[in-house]
Amino acid sequence: MAFTLPDLPYAKDALSPAISSETLDYHHGKHHNAYVSKTNDAIKGTDHEGKSLVEVIRAAKSGGNQGLFNNSAQIWNHTFLWHSYSPDGGGKPSGKLADMIDDAFGSLDDFKSKFKEKATGNFASGWTWLCEAGGKLEIVNTDDADTPIVHDGKKALLTLDVWEHAYYLDKQNDRGAYVDDFLEKLVNWEFAAGNLGKSEEDLAGNQNG
Template sequence: MPLDKAKAPFTLPKLPYAEDALAPVISAKTISFHYGKHHATYVKTLNELIAGTAYEGLSLDEIVVRAAKDTAAKKIFNNAAQAWNHDFYWHSMRAKAGAPAGKIKDALEKSFGDLAAFNKAFSQAAVGQFGSGWTWLVKDKDGALKIEATSNADTPIAHGDTPLLVADVWEHAYYLDFQNRRPDYVTAWLDKLVNWSFAEENLG
C-alpha cells in the first residue's frame, strides 16, 4: 500500500508521476485542479476537523474505518475517505498501461471470464453510477473479485473489502477533458491508464 500510515497532521502525498504523465486521457490541467485543489483541500480540512479529537492519533485508514461507524463524525469520514480514495486513485493509474498478467490475470479470468468481460462490467458500473462516486475492483472477504460502485466519499475499506483498483467518476475527474462524456472517459481509462501491477500488489 502506498498510502501514508503516518499520524496527523497529514500531508498531501506526492503524485507517483508528473502532472502531464497521463495525457491525453487526463490532462495536466485536470491533474492540477483535481490533485492540487480537490485532494489538497480534503487533507487540509481533515487536519482541521480532527485536531484535539480522539481521531488525531490514528492513521488515515483507521480514521476512515472508525468514522464510518460514528454518526457524529460524518464530516471527518467524508474528508478522510476522500483523502484515502484519491491517493488510491492516483496509484491505480500509470502512464503506459499494459495488460494484466500473473495472479491478477488469473483472478480476473476466474471471476469475470476474461479482460473484455471485466471491462464491460466495470464500464457499466462506472457509467451507471448516479451522481458523484467511485467504481472499484475489490477482493471480498471470501477472496472473490467483484466490481463495486460507491457514492460520494464511500469506500470499500469501510465495509471490510480489499480495494485493488478504483476509477474516480466525480465530474471533476474528467469534465475538463471529456465534458459530460463519462462513457468516453471510462473507456479511455480502462484502455490506457489501468495500473495492473498495483492491482496485483493489492491482491496479496
C-alpha cells in the first residue's frame, strides 16, 4: 500500500491570521503532497515497498539514498508539524512537561527566548525541534529534511518548520514574527505532553506503506 497525504487536523483557515489558508494550500497541498508522491515513486517495486514510513526513512539514511531520505523524512516531519500547531494553541504547558521545561530552561519565558534564538538562527532551510533526550529536554536544529527519527536517543515532542515556504506568504522574510506567532498563538502543548509517554513508533507522522 502506498503512502497517502494525511488530512490536516483542523480546517485550512483555522490557524488564520497567524498562518493563512493560502499558506496551507501550498505547504500541505503542494509541498507535503509532493514528498508523498516522490516517495511512493521511489519505493515502488523495491524492498522498501510495504514498510512503515519510519523504516523507509531509516533504511534510506543508513543506505545513503539521499533522495529517498529527503522525501520520506519530509513526509514524517510535515505530518508531525501539523500536530505541533493548534488553533487553540499558545498559553502554558502543565504537569510534567511544565516541570521539565523549568528544569531544562529555567522558565517558560526562557524556553521561548531560547527556542526563538535557535529557530531564527537556523541557517537556510531546516527545522527546530523540542526533543526529549535521556529524560531531559533540549532544543535541536536540523538542516533540510533531517529529523530526530534518525538520531538515536532524541525523541521529538514539537517542531517548527523554518523553510521559507512555511511562512513567506504571510510574513515575507520575517522569520522572527512567524516564530513569535507559533510560540504565543499556535504551539500545541497538549500534543507535546502526550508525546512524552509515547514510543517513537507511536508519534504522529508514522505511517505504514
